Amino acid sequence: MRKNITRIRKSRKYSEEFKRELVGMFESGKYSVLQLEKLYDISNPSIYNWIYKFSKHNEKGVRVVEMKDSHLKKIKELERKVKELEQSVGQKQIKIDYLEKMIDIAKEEYKIDIKKN
Numbered sequence: 179m180r181k182n183i184t185r186i187r188k189s190r191k192y193s194e195e196f197k198r199e200l201v202g203m204f205e206s207g208k209y210s211v212l213q214l215e216k217l218y219d220i221s222n223p224s225i226y227n228w229i230y231k232f233s234k235h236n237e238k239g240v241r242v243v244e245m246k247d248s249h250l251k252k253i254k255e256l257e258r259k260v261k262e263l264e265q266s267v268g269q270k271q272i273k274i275d276y277l278e279k280m281i282d283i284a285k286e287e288y289k290i291d292i293k294k295n
Contacts, residue, residue: 192220197228204229210249 200218203209204225209217211225281292 194232198232200225201229201232205233205235207252212249 200214200220204211204214211222211229214220214225215222285291
């Protein structure tokens with residue numbers, strides 16, 4: 179009985195607009211092929227075929243090769259930038275808390291409401 183069972187292949191069709199959008203995302207540097215593959219559940223070869231077909235920078239006979247080291251460097255650079263921004267936000271929050279405390283002290287001691295003015 180099992181010998182007669184066959185698997186149905188999933189075949190998905192994508193619009194040209196969608197393909198161009200993915201190629202644009204890749205070319206902008208926001209996403210790598212691997213990220214697009216995982217994000218949209220599309221095979222790696224399909225994405226590369228679309229890049230060859232729709233890329234603005236594609237030349238005949240030139241192969242697109244994505245360097246994994248550069249991808250890792252990009253991630254580390256973004257993580258470093260996030261850390262710097264978080265540190266900056268933390269410092270600004272400390273400064274805001276300090277100034278609000280000074281306003282409260284001025285209100286108590288001098289009976290002046292600085293926030294209203």
